[in-house]
Amino acid sequence: MKILVLNGSPKREKSDTMHITRAFLDGMKDExxxxxxxxxxxxxxxxxxxxxxxxxxxxxxCIHNDDMSALLSEVLESDLLLMSYPLYAYGMPAPLKVFIDRTMPLSSMAMKKQGDRYVHVGQADFSHLRYMMICGCGFPNSKHNFEPVVTQFKLMFPSNHTIITVPESPMFNAPEAAEVTVPRLALVRQAGKQYAGTGAIDNDLLAEICSPMISEDMYAAICNGEIK
Structure with missing residues (x-):
């Protein structure tokens, strides 16, 4: 499978979320x-x-002569478009949002009704593409955090999408948290292997991956410096 990973984190390879993404990709390679x-x-x-x-x-x-044309060509040549990014203001980081805005050339001004909404008619064939979002956040819980970005992703990619959201993600960059992060990354790797084999992730496994690694109160206390 040809996989294009768009890392939306300004931290590049040091991104908290990229620890999750790399584990998922390792699982896919296991399969x-x-x-x-x-x-x-x-x-x-x-x-x-x-x-x-x-x-x-x-x-x-496009009127702009920049890197976007080459990126769009690579998107269309890929089988899986995997967007990895931290949660910023309940959405995606600005550089990745600029990329999304510049995907306009993939569709025309013409509209068609699809289900109960209207969408633009494509100018390129991307029906073969599968889409994945892996998003981490620094808060200890998922509720009232990921909902906006999940809704946005589902509206942008209404079919063939898979979404992984992980709270407490800064722990993946903390060596002292290995007791809980290593087992969690093992589950993510298992999910990657499963996805590569079947194109889906078991709901129970996905729910476990997306749950807090330690209690919400303990995580908040650590972040607030109350627990050393």
Missing amino acids: APQEVHIVNIIDKHIEFCTGCFICKRNGGE
Whole structure:
């Protein structure tokens, strides 16, 4: 499988969330060989979308001459688009949002009804693509944190999507937390192997991965310096 990983964290390879993503990719490789390309979005030259819609009227050519054209070509050549990023203000980090905004050339101005909503008609064939979101956050719980970004991802990619959200993710960058993070990453690796084999992750396994690693109160106390 050809996998394009878009790392949306400004921390690049030091991203808390990338620990989760790397474990997932290792699990996929356990099942079968994978062709993986990781792109740190922060290092790419991507101009802001101006909303001129020229790309939607001229077959997909943008007015900007930057790295986005090559990235879109790679997206269309991939089998799995995996977006890995930390939760910023209940959404994705700004550099990744700029990338998403600049995917406008993939669709035209024409609209069609799909289910109970309207979508733009594509100018490119990306029906083969599968989509994955791996998102971590620094809060100790998932409720009232991930809902906006999960809704956004599902609306952007209404089919063939898989979503992993992990609270307490800064613990993955803390060696002293290995007692709980190592077993959790083992579960993520198991999920990657499962996904590579079946295209899905067992609901019970996914729920365990997305749950807090330690009690919410203890995590908050550690973050607040109350527990050394």
